[in-house]
Amino acid sequence: MSAFPHALTVNIPLPSPRLASILSESLAVDEELSPHVHRTFETDDSTLVVRYSATTARMLRVSTNGVFESIKTLLETFQELDVDVLEKDHDA
């Protein structure tokens, strides 16, 4: 692991284990682009645990910033487009 000395673990609490799993599975399909970065997704009950390790601090910053942008969009997707939300909108 000394080849990837720069590491960061991000824990993101979600409202439910279902949403944590969906977030994890949707993000995990895309492979990490850079060979200088290792990344894993796990869920711990309702928490998404993202572990990054990179060869340089810069690569760590770039990759974690990137995943945050995707996470933000998916959180918005949960908030606006989940089945119960749409049902409530429809009835409103």
Place this chain on the structure above:
Amino acid sequence: MSPTSTSPPRRFIALGLEGSANKLGVGLIAHFSDNSPAQILSNLRDTFISPPGEGFLPKDTAKHHRAWIVPLIKRTLKESGVKVKDIDVICYTKGPGMGAPLQSVAVVARTLSKLWDKPIVGVNHCVGHIEMGREITGAQNPVVLYVSGGNTQVIAYAEQKYRIFGEALDIAVGNCLDRFARTLNIPNDPAPGYNIEQLAKSGKVLLELPYTVKGMDCSFSGILAYIDQLATQLAPSSDADSTTKSKQERKPLLDPATNNPITPADLCFSLQETVFGMLVEITERAMAHVGSSQVLIVGGVGCNERLQEMMGEMARERGGSVYATDERFCIDNGIMIAHAGLLAWRTGFETKFEDTTCTQRFRTDEVHVAWRD
């Protein structure tokens, strides 16, 4: 089984998500089991437009798509009145296209597939254009010219594949036009190609430009380099910034016949006539090869009326005709992805979740066109 002639046909609905370039499209389409025409339930689009003189970069484009995709899907559902339970399949553009923008859309498609518990289908962008063109125009078995900012291909259908007969070897014709628009600082709103088309209408002088057809294929980077060079020789425009004086006097480019200075409109006109002439030639070559007289033009450059006119003249000389769609369908959109994806899904095709990736390169002939004979 209890089919009766009076029972209503089964309706299939697909959601389509497109974002391979700077257009973000969300579409909702319905197919019917009795094969009546497809019904467009919603076709929304938001385009990321960069300032004049600039193209759109992957990172900014992806940022635009991420900002707009949820509002656009929400609006689609609201305006169409379609409920989640009515949707059969989620379709998204797998490729080809720009990496980050493609991914920004695919990740939402995956999430919806899990949230709503629906199957998901990855669609080839080019096949989306072709199938939508066929559906809208009703063209039976045309040679297809697919021309856009990212693609230039001449395609003919044979034995469950869209086969590429000819293509641009370097850059797409739309890319050539878009980059020339940047050279001339033409606005990108609504699209650089559209503005070149309008400017070309007031062009009068046809300059000789490199004409690069190579058998069934063509090439545009040479003509772009040449015309970019010519653009530097244009006489300064009346509203040029007077504080920037060139160090030496430049002899402006003149029309050899009249000695009038060549205008940007003349360059746009000459560029269009030349590149469109090349496209007509390689399309005609393919038509002669397969024995077809019909041409279907799809892709953003297909909106160009001059291209449609030139292609129409050639097709009529061969006893045929040209088919084209309007900007709702020739410009990238989500409905074509929904349509092509639904056609595939109805044959039993589905993309496994772990395979719902995107790819910048995805050849048109890699797709098994199972929905046709």
